[in-house]
Amino acid sequence: MADVTASGLLADIADVGRDRTRGGYSRHVFDTAELDLREWFAGEARRRGLDLEQDRNGNLWAWWGGPGPDAVVTGSHLDSVPGGGAFDGPLGVVSALSAVDIMRERGVTPAKPLAVVVFGEEEGGRFGVPCLGSRLSTGSLPAEKALRLRDPDGVTFADAARRSGLDPERIGADPELVGRIGRFVELHVEQGRGLVDLGGPVAVGSTVIAHGRWRLTFAGQGNHAGATPMDDRRDPMLPAAETVAAVRRIAASAPATRATVGRLAPNPGGTNVIASTVDVWLDARGPDVPSVVRDVEAAARAAAEAEGCTVELREESWSDEVVFDPALRDELSAELGDVPALPTGAGHDAAVLSAHVPAAMLYVRNPTGVSHAPEEFAEASDVDAGAEALATVLARLSR
Structure with missing residues (x-):
C-alpha cells in the first residue's frame, strides 16, 4: 500500500460537508456528511488491514493487531460545529491513519494493541452536548439523558442512533471497552496562537480550563x-x-x-x-x-x-478543569525534543478520558489562531510534521 500523508488524506475529504450558506463545514453526528466520513474512515482502515468495529455508542475503532488490554489509542472526531473549519477533529483522525503508515515505513510493529478511534458528536453541534460519544462510553453522561436529547428539528438522539443501526437500549457506559485503553493520545489543531509565538510546529497539552x-x-x-x-x-x-x-x-x-x-x-x-x-x-x-x-x-x-x-x-x-497526566505529558515532550506544553480553553475527548486513563494531547500550529470558523488553518508541512510526531510517540508507547 502506498504511503499517504496526513495532508493528502485531509485533502481527500475536503469536499465533504461544505456549508454553502455559512462557509466552512457543517458535519454533525449521523447526518449525511458525517456518515459519508465514517464510510471514508472505514475504507481507509480496511486498506491498512485494521480491524474495524463500532461500539454501542456509535464510536468507531480501527485496531492494529486486534483489540486487547493495555492498548495505545489515538484519534479524534469527524463532526464539526456549524460552519466550522477543515481541521478541528479530522486532523486528528487523518494524522492517526498516517501515523500507522509512518510506523510501518519505519519498520515499527507495536508490541501492544494499537487503535485509531473516531468519537461521535464531539462538538455537540447537533444534540447540544459536547463529547457525547466519549461521555457515554465513560459513563459521565447518563444514557437516559442522552437518549432524550433533541436536535433543532426535534429528532431525539435515540431516534437518530436507531436510524444509524444502533440499539438505543445498549447505549451507555462501556467499562470493558474503556478498560482496554492503556494510554490515549489525541492530536488536534491548536485553537489559539501559542505555537505561532513560540515558532514551532508541535506542542503537547498541559491543561483544559473548566x-x-x-x-x-x-x-x-x-x-x-x-x-x-x-x-x-x-x-x-x-x-x-x-x-x-x-x-x-x-x-x-x-x-x-x-x-x-x-x-x-x-x-x-x-x-x-x-x-x-x-x-x-x-x-x-x-x-x-x-x-x-x-x-x-x-x-x-x-x-x-x-x-x-x-x-x-x-x-x-x-x-471541571483537566490537568493531563504529567508523566505522560513529560514523556511525550521529551520524546519529541522537549517541545513546549500549552494550556487550552477548548474541550476534547482526551479531557473526558483523562478521568479514567492516562491521556495526552498533541497540538499542531495554527497560523491564524482562529478555530470554529472557516479561517482555521494549518500548513501542509505542519500537518505532516504533526503526523510524524504522533507516529514517534505511538511507537514509544506501544513498545
Whole structure:
C-alpha cells in the first residue's frame, strides 16, 4: 500500500460537508456528511488491514493487531460545529491513519494493541452536548439523558442512533471497552496562537480550563407584530437581548473567564411575529464560571421581570478543569525534543478520558489562531510534521 500523508488524506475529504450558506463545514453526528466520513474512515482502515468495529455508542475503532488490554489509542472526531473549519477533529483522525503508515515505513510493529478511534458528536453541534460519544462510553453522561436529547428539528438522539443501526437500549457506559485503553493520545489543531509565538510546529497539552453550557429559556406572549401596541407586549426577545449584552459585561469583569452566546432561537421565528419563547445558549469557561453564571442568571431574571416575562436556566453540560497526566505529558515532550506544553480553553475527548486513563494531547500550529470558523488553518508541512510526531510517540508507547 502506498504511503499517504496526513495532508493528502485531509485533502481527500475536503469536499465533504461544505456549508454553502455559512462557509466552512457543517458535519454533525449521523447526518449525511458525517456518515459519508465514517464510510471514508472505514475504507481507509480496511486498506491498512485494521480491524474495524463500532461500539454501542456509535464510536468507531480501527485496531492494529486486534483489540486487547493495555492498548495505545489515538484519534479524534469527524463532526464539526456549524460552519466550522477543515481541521478541528479530522486532523486528528487523518494524522492517526498516517501515523500507522509512518510506523510501518519505519519498520515499527507495536508490541501492544494499537487503535485509531473516531468519537461521535464531539462538538455537540447537533444534540447540544459536547463529547457525547466519549461521555457515554465513560459513563459521565447518563444514557437516559442522552437518549432524550433533541436536535433543532426535534429528532431525539435515540431516534437518530436507531436510524444509524444502533440499539438505543445498549447505549451507555462501556467499562470493558474503556478498560482496554492503556494510554490515549489525541492530536488536534491548536485553537489559539501559542505555537505561532513560540515558532514551532508541535506542542503537547498541559491543561483544559473548566467549561460548561447552559440554556436560558425566556417566555412571554406571542402575538401579531402589527396589531399589538408597543405598551401591550410581553416580548421575550427584549430580556434575551439584554442578557446577551450582560454576558459580555459580566465575563469581562471576571479574570481569565470567557463567556459567549453563540446561539439564540426565537419561537416561532417569524418576521412579523412577537416571539412566545426565546432560547439563549451560554458557553462559559474559566476559573470563575460559577459566579459568572449566577450573575448572568440574576441579570436575566431582572430583565425578564421588567418585560413581564419569565426565564428558566438549565445546565446542559459541565467539565471541571483537566490537568493531563504529567508523566505522560513529560514523556511525550521529551520524546519529541522537549517541545513546549500549552494550556487550552477548548474541550476534547482526551479531557473526558483523562478521568479514567492516562491521556495526552498533541497540538499542531495554527497560523491564524482562529478555530470554529472557516479561517482555521494549518500548513501542509505542519500537518505532516504533526503526523510524524504522533507516529514517534505511538511507537514509544506501544513498545
